[in-house]
Amino acid sequence: MASHVVVIDSALRRTTIKTTPNTSLSEVLEEACSKLGLNAAQYGLKHSNKQVDLSRTIRLAGLSAGAKLELVQLSKSAGVVSVALQLPESEAGATPNARLTDKFPSSTTLWLVLRKFEAGVAGASGSRNFTARGVPSTSQDGSGTLYYEQPVIQVMNRELSSFTDLQKSLAQLGFNSGSVLLRLSFRITDTPLEEAMALIQGYFDSVEPSTSTTAQAQATEPPAPLEPSVEAAEPAPSETALSQSQDESQPPAPSSPQPEPITTATSRPVSVFRPPSSSTPAAARQPHNDGDYAPTVEHAHVHQKLLQQNGRNTRLLTDAQLAAQAKEEAAKWAAVKDVEIKIRFPDQSAASAKFGQSDSAADLYNFVRECLAERWRSEPFLLRNPGVRGKNDVISDDANQKVIKDLQLKGRVLVIFDWVDSKASVEARSTKAVLKEELRSQAQELKVHDVSGGVEDQHDPGMKVDVSKKETKPDDGGKAKMPKWLKGFSKK
Numbered sequence: 122m123a124s125h126v127v128v129i130d131s132a133l134r135r136t137t138i139k140t141t142p143n144t145s146l147s148e149v150l151e152e153a154c155s156k157l158g159l160n161a162a163q164y165g166l167k168h169s170n171k172q173v174d175l176s177r178t179i180r181l182a183g184l185s186a187g188a189k190l191e192l193v194q195l196s197k198s199a200g201v202v203s204v205a206l207q208l209p210e211s212e213a214g215a216t217p218n219a220r221l222t223d224k225f226p227s228s229t230t231l232w233l234v235l236r237k238f239e240a241g242v243a244g245a246s247g248s249r250n251f252t253a254r255g256v257p258s259t260s261q262d263g264s265g266t267l268y269y270e271q272p273v274i275q276v277m278n279r280e281l282s283s284f285t286d287l288q289k290s291l292a293q294l295g296f297n298s299g300s301v302l303l304r305l306s307f308r309i310t311d312t313p314l315e316e317a318m319a320l321i322q323g324y325f326d327s328v329e330p331s332t333s334t335t336a337q338a339q340a341t342e343p344p345a346p347l348e349p350s351v352e353a354a355e356p357a358p359s360e361t362a363l364s365q366s367q368d369e370s371q372p373p374a375p376s377s378p379q380p381e382p383i384t385t386a387t388s389r390p391v392s393v394f395r396p397p398s399s400s401t402p403a404a405a406r407q408p409h410n411d412g413d414y415a416p417t418v419e420h421a422h423v424h425q426k427l428l429q430q431n432g433r434n435t436r437l438l439t440d441a442q443l444a445a446q447a448k449e450e451a452a453k454w455a456a457v458k459d460v461e462i463k464i465r466f467p468d469q470s471a472a473s474a475k476f477g478q479s480d481s482a483a484d485l486y487n488f489v490r491e492c493l494a495e496r497w498r499s500e501p502f503l504l505r506n507p508g509v510r511g512k513n514d515v516i517s518d519d520a521n522q523k524v525i526k527d528l529q530l531k532g533r534v535l536v537i538f539d540w541v542d543s544k545a546s547v548e549a550r551s552t553k554a555v556l557k558e559e560l561r562s563q564a565q566e567l568k569v570h571d572v573s574g575g576v577e578d579q580h581d582p583g584m585k586v587d588v589s590k591k592e593t594k595p596d597d598g599g600k601a602k603m604p605k606w607l608k609g610f611s612k613k
Contacts, residue, residue, distance in 0.1 A: 124179070124186040128153035128166070142180035145279055146173055147295045153192065162228070162293050167191040175295025176277050195292065200227040202291050203300035206238055209307065212249065221246055227292040231274055231281060234291075234303070252321075254307060255314035268309060269317035275304040282308060284321065388491060389474050393556070393564040396469040451526075460530045464489055464504070466538045468553035470564060476524045483520040489538065494557045500549040501541040508534065 125139050126149060136156045138149050146166055154161040166173045168190055173182055184190075206221040213219035221244035225234060232252070237243040239251040255267030273282040276294060281287055291301065310317070438446065455478070462485065463473040472492050476485065490498050504516045506528075516528065516536065524530050540550045554561070 126179070126184060127187065127189045128157075129189060129191055140179050143178050143278070145176065145178050145277065145295070146182060147175040147293060148279075149179075149190070150175060150192075151293065153190075157192075159192070162290055163195055164192050165195050165297075167193050175293075176301070177295070178278075195297075200292075200297040201225070202227050202229075202296045202298060204234055204291070205300065205302045206234070206244070207302060207304040209305060212251075212305075216246065225291065227297045228290050230288050230290050231294075231303070232284075232287040235272055235274075235287070235305075251305065253314075253318060256309050267314040269312045269314045270307045270309050271317075273306045273308050275306070276301060284324065389488065391488075391492070391560070392473045393560045394471045394473070394567040395564040397567070454526050454529060454531075457525050457531045460525055461533045462524070462530065462536055463533065464492070464536050464538050466555055467540075468555070470554070470556055470561070471567070472556070472560065476530075478523065478525055480524050481520045482516050482522040482524060482528060483518055485516065485524060485536075486518045492557065492560060493555050497549055497552070497555050500546060501544040503539055503541055505537040505539060506530075506534065507537055 124141065125137050127135055127137055128149065129135050134157055136153050138152050140149060150164065150166055151161045154164060166175065168182075168184065168188060170191075172193075173190070201224050203222065203224050208216060208219045208221065210219070221238050223238070223243035223245075225237075225243070234243075235251045238246075239249040241248045251272050254270035254272075256270045258266045258268060271282060271284070272287070273280060274287065275281075279294075281289065291297075294301075312320075457478070459475045459477045461473060461475050463471050465471050472489075474488060485504065489502070489504065503518075505514050506516055507514070522528060538555075542550065549555075556564075
């Protein structure tokens, strides 16, 4: 039996919608917004100052003929809806209860729900095909044309089959929270598959980019590798320092020319390097083999052996063993002659110098002050060792701490220069180029040599790891004994 309801918006504009008892309130909302020139995705309906459930029909909502409904604007923050997708028998397979379940924002369209489920992004299942299905022609001409098999969704006794219907969001269907069951089926059309795919792609190309289309691209396309922007003015010091410290830990090739030290500007020979010309680290621009990062079986064996060793109960060391261990550690650091320390400044330029056994942390700070321009030497700064994580990463300006013995620096070490935020002036903290002019004029380009094409030394066996099995006792014949509690289950 036909009836009608009256919809009023905030501007007191009225429109009458013809309905039946089985008309859903979401359809009423769509038709009213269409007549009033509003976006149905941004509005809801109220009756007697109470929000009505758009997923219900006129009869289930208890609305009488001529009921007055008020258009209200919805909150911009989308709710969360638990969606269960009921699969047809042809797609159910080993899926429990033939359902895929996941949670989506209420602003997600039905098409995007299908795309996420079929891509495996939602539902914790493998990839499927819901939106690009083709069925061969049944004609006898042998053309082999594939026709598009469109997805059909039934929700709350409402069938949504056209591509336009599937662009409706969960909120437009009246689902802003709670849960909803979507029943999926397929229907063969008379449109060739290539033509249907072109029409679908043309639709997304014609509309403006939105959250739904952006999310659709993220759901169907694998994530592209993140590449830093080359046009970035200046990279973050921590990222560049950490990436380049890995390059600096590798000694240069013997044939590579070393930068000439500058002896006139500071109290010790120093090598100065210009800031990088690109925000992309040099190591990232070098060719690499993906197989170099793939773990091998030997790596798994070594990891398993370490776990077994760490899981055993070990006796604590005696005082004599601890003293011998400390003596051995001190002898190891006493054998280190010098350490090459490279200081990275805010503009990504660097100054490198060598320090010996007698040099302290205060000598390191004095050397850095000599490298600074005259106007910045009185500003408080600190030095950080990115190779040490935690509260001890800051190197103290202490004359009693030796850079090798106490700070335990050896080989080639990268140190980060930074201003003290609470004490340094605003001008100092906003300045990037802090080196003195004499050093900047003699700075050299930092060259990263390509070692990917190097020839392996066939005479070098490399590092071998003992992954042998646990030794057996000589009296057991090399066989593992059966536990007593298991002997009752053995064959007689």
